[in-house]
Amino acid sequence: MKRWILPILAMMAALVTVLSACSGGGEATPDPSASDFRTIRIGKGTTHESEVIANLYAGVLQKSGYSTEVVDSPDDRLDVVNQMAKGDENSVDLVPDYSGNLLLSLTDGGRKNPKATASPSSDQSDASDPRASKSATPTPSPSAAFNVHGMSSSDISSTLPKVLPDGVTTLNASSAENKDALVVNQITAAKYKLSTINDLAEHCQDLKFGVPNGFEDTSYGNKGLNELYGCAPNNFKHEDDQEKLSNDLDDGSIDVADLYTASAVVKDNNYVVLEDPKANFIAQEVVPVVRSGELPDSAKSAVNDLSAKLGTGDLVFLNRLTTGDKPISSKDAADFWLKENGF
Structure with a gap:
């Protein structure tokens, strides 16, 4: 880490402490069996912002005892999930994305549904934590087309596992939003x-x-x-x-x-x-996309715990650290945030 970074991080620590105080510290409980699992490959995603989140995932998994590798992802999010569905040697196990943009990409802007005739089973999503639900609004069933502008953030997150290709699903969406x-x-x-x-x-x-x-x-x-x-x-x-x-x-x-x-x-x-009362720009919560049935339960729990902690203010803070005249690396920013938030 470059020497000039340290004073910047020291000053930023006070802000992170304030953010952390609002929701309490995080946790990363080591799993004794994690060291026996293969290296978890984490994609950087399609944006600079998602690369920082990928390093957060890597950090919290490492603190849980897992070996991780953060790797480049295809530029197109559909290429990412299709590669994950194939499960070949170039596939990643986990990648961060934004819920709304992922849904728009999977459904051609809501004009079509790749699984319009599917009857989703109860195990289609690994996002079983009750904290993932933010409203009592029933999730719309997949149809040939649907009004994405009328969907709440929880509707979008709950619909994603139904339209992702077989072999790919999601963990809990975070309240952190960047749209x-x-x-x-x-x-x-x-x-x-x-x-x-x-x-x-x-x-x-x-x-x-x-x-x-x-x-x-x-x-x-x-x-x-x-x-x-x-x-x-x-x-x-x-x-x-x-x-x-x-x-x-x-x-x-x-x-x-x-x-x-x-x-x-x-x-x-x-x-x-400018306020958007008609929801032209739909919700964009950070959502972990994973290969179905690949990650151990303790790994999924570690990522879900991180998602529960991560807020929009944290995204702004991490963006400030990694942009501007004297940016630090995505990994340094992620490591600093994890340390300051008790992971």
């Missing part, structure tokens, strides 16, 4: 009196949007914005780097940015996150 949002700076918000996407709708064609590549083709891009809000933007700047998007928003190169809600730049720059 897309339309964001403006304070000047733009004041000029156009913006607080919601409804307010934005009448100005959409007059403003320049900074968005990741492919945004227009997503269900929450032009299609969703137009159908739900009558917002039809036609002036785009494409940029996948969140910090560069933030810089463009700050200097006025763009008027509206698609930023992640757990990105530290949102709070650090006092940006206005």
Whole structure:
């Protein structure tokens, strides 16, 4: 670890302690039989943020006695889960993802269901912990198509095991969420009196949007914005780097940015996150995706305990540690968070 990192971590420790005090310390009980199990391969996922979470999984499993390896994942989440379903030598056992985006990918934005005729059995999901349920809303049965914008976070998490390929399921989703949002700076918000996407709708064609590549083709891009809000933007700047998007928003190169809600730049720059009352951007909770029946119970419990502890504020904190002018590695950030949270 570089020497200049230590003062930064020392200052950050106070914040982590405050976050930890709200929900108590975590646990990682060693399993005497864990050392006899093979090395657990953990995929980094499809984003920088998911790589940090992958290292959290690795750390908590190591503290439970397991040998782990964090490896690169395919860029496409469907390639990841399909590879897991095959269970070949390149497959990972566990990978973090975001619940909403995974559901959208598996169902072509809710337009189709790969298991529309399936009758899910009671053992399709390894997410048996009652803490995984956040509402009493019945889970919608898979059908040829369904309204993803009408689904709660628990609906999405409960539906995922039903639409994942055979041999792949989920553990407990975390309350930690990191979803897309339309964001403006304070000047733009004041000029156009913006607080919601409804307010934005009448100005959409007059403003320049900074968005990741492919945004227009997503269900929450032009299609969703137009159908739900009558917002039809036609002036785009494409940029996948969140910090560069933030810089463009700050200097006025763009008027509206698609930023992640757990990105530290949102709070650090006092940006206005436009409310989304019609749920164009659906819930995006962190969810562990696993090969069915592969991980021992103590390994699944360790990951579930981590999920129960991890909150959105922790994602913001970890993002701040791993981005900016002096970022630390995903592994260093994960190790620090685990230590400060009692794992």
